[in-house]
Amino acid sequence: MVEVSMIVKNENGLHARPASLFSKxxxxxxxxxxxIKNGDHSKTCNPKSIISLLSLGIYKGDQLTISASGEDEEFAVKELQEFLEKGID
Known part of the structure; x- marks a missing residue:
C-alpha cells in the first residue's frame, strides 16, 4: 500500500469540475x-465515484490522505498527488 497526505490548494476545493477530473x-x-478527509476514517471515499468524492465536501485547506493498494498503486498515488498540487479550479 502507498499513501500520501496533502493539503487541498484549489481555491474552491474539489467542486464539480475538479472533482470530475480527479475521479476520471x-x-x-x-x-x-x-x-480520507482530515484524518477522519468515517470520511472516506472511493474517488473513482464522483458522487462519493463530492459527498466528502472537500474545501481549500482540508487535508486529504490518498492511499492505493494494487498493481499500479505507486502510479495512482503519484498522479492524484500531482493533480492536487497543481490546484486545478
Whole structure:
C-alpha cells in the first residue's frame, strides 16, 4: 500500500469540475484507491465515484490522505498527488 497526505490548494476545493477530473484520473487505475478527509476514517471515499468524492465536501485547506493498494498503486498515488498540487479550479 502507498499513501500520501496533502493539503487541498484549489481555491474552491474539489467542486464539480475538479472533482470530475480527479475521479476520471483515479478511474484509470486498477488499484483500490481511498481518499480520507482530515484524518477522519468515517470520511472516506472511493474517488473513482464522483458522487462519493463530492459527498466528502472537500474545501481549500482540508487535508486529504490518498492511499492505493494494487498493481499500479505507486502510479495512482503519484498522479492524484500531482493533480492536487497543481490546484486545478
Amino acid at each position: 484520473a483515479a478511474a484509470k487505475y486498477k488499484s483500490d484507491i481511498k481518499v
